[in-house]
Amino acid sequence: MDVSQWIDPDRGLIRGEIFHSQEVYAQELEQVFARSWIFLAHDAMLPQPGDFIQNYIGEDPVLVVRQPDGTVKAFLNQCRHRGMRLCRADTGNARNFMCSFHGWNYGLDGRVINIPHGEEIYDAKDREQFRATEVRLANYKGFIFGTWDTTAPEFEEYLGDFAWYFDAYIDRYEGGLEIVGLHKWVIPANWKFNAEQPTSDMYHGEVTHASAFQVMMPTPVDANSPPPDWAMKQLGQLASPAGFQFVSPYGHGTGWFAGGMPVMNETIYRWQEATKDQVAARLGPQRVTAHGHANIFPNFMMLSNYTFRVTHPRGPNEMEIWAWSMAPVAAPAEVKEAIRLDLLRTFSPAGMFEQDDAVNWEEEQRILRGYMARKVPLIYKQMLGRARYDADGLPGRTVPHVYAEEGARGMYRHYIDIMSGAPWPDLARLKQRREDGERSATAAPAKPDSFAA
Structure with a gap:
């Protein structure tokens, strides 16, 4: 089945049939999951x-x-x-x-x-x-990936420029990561809704998660006092969003706020502030804040609060999520415990953010039962035509704003490629030709784009 009949990444239009069709799902198991890392x-x-x-x-x-x-x-x-x-x-x-x-x-x-x-x-x-x-x-670096396909590119090649961003999650501190929590649950929605969100969607946070941010806001000392400055600074990231989004030719994506991702736990916030110079010395100053949400295609996700998760497909209308909380080995015990509790409160099955997201995905999936809902294309046009290469000290293809859908368009562009069934060597050549043409057509400006200021 040619899924490109429902996906137009160049114009940012996607039809809901790819989230609903049993035939598409069967093809995904063969072409996407069996051939990817x-x-x-x-x-x-x-x-x-x-x-x-x-x-x-x-x-x-x-x-x-x-x-x-x-x-x-x-x-x-x-x-x-x-x-x-x-x-x-x-x-x-x-x-x-x-x-x-x-x-x-x-x-x-x-x-x-x-x-x-x-x-x-x-x-x-x-x-x-x-x-x-x-x-x-x-x-x-301790993360074990597998594939059935002996012809798939080596994993480092599959990562490509995304390795620079992946290391900002997993290699921030000496000693690596350890497991401090694990949760599993099922949501009646298509796996791609979850995958595209950390790939590209920071836009939903200020609306979908507004009540969760209010609940997590630290309580003032008395009713007449404002919330603490550190917490107000975190919410300011949402009020005046600036940042970047990266997309890989192989469908990986990430986005982050220029000032860092909002942290509503004071213990974690204070420790990250105290160690940011250490992270800068280890990875470079750019990667201190290049640590938002991300996805390695198809289904391995990193969230900014040390949550690592996979979304297993369970038919076109269901996904099973496994979420690990992985704390830096070098972190003090009280920080590791704060990270564990933060996962419970945010992205566990009982977490406030996770329940917010699940409501959206479940309702999207219900609506896709309708004929017109699957026929009328969904709009993925944020920052369309604004991509640059190797701009602002960032490797690969990026756009100069945290609210963008470049990552989702790139994810679905790769999805079309791999769903075609073309052999991996042919896919690699196709991607290289495409990137060479895009690089020459979208050379980065000499100075950062004013949109990111």
């Missing part, structure tokens, strides 16, 4: 040999396992005999995995190590033919 685990989730986590590539369950030699392997969590799930635990430590249907036993690397009565009823001398289906892996 998908986040599976972090090194901190697998500290010891035998530690495992169960995750998903699309709707395929995957076991990610720390091996005895310290490496990591991943394979389809499915017995090769009749397709039963090998391991039904979400996490744990194991010496092997046994299918509860017929007792086939698999090692930590996915090899079959025992088949009951195998020598009698099978030609089981060559057990390699029974190995669980292996996942190709990449480990980027």
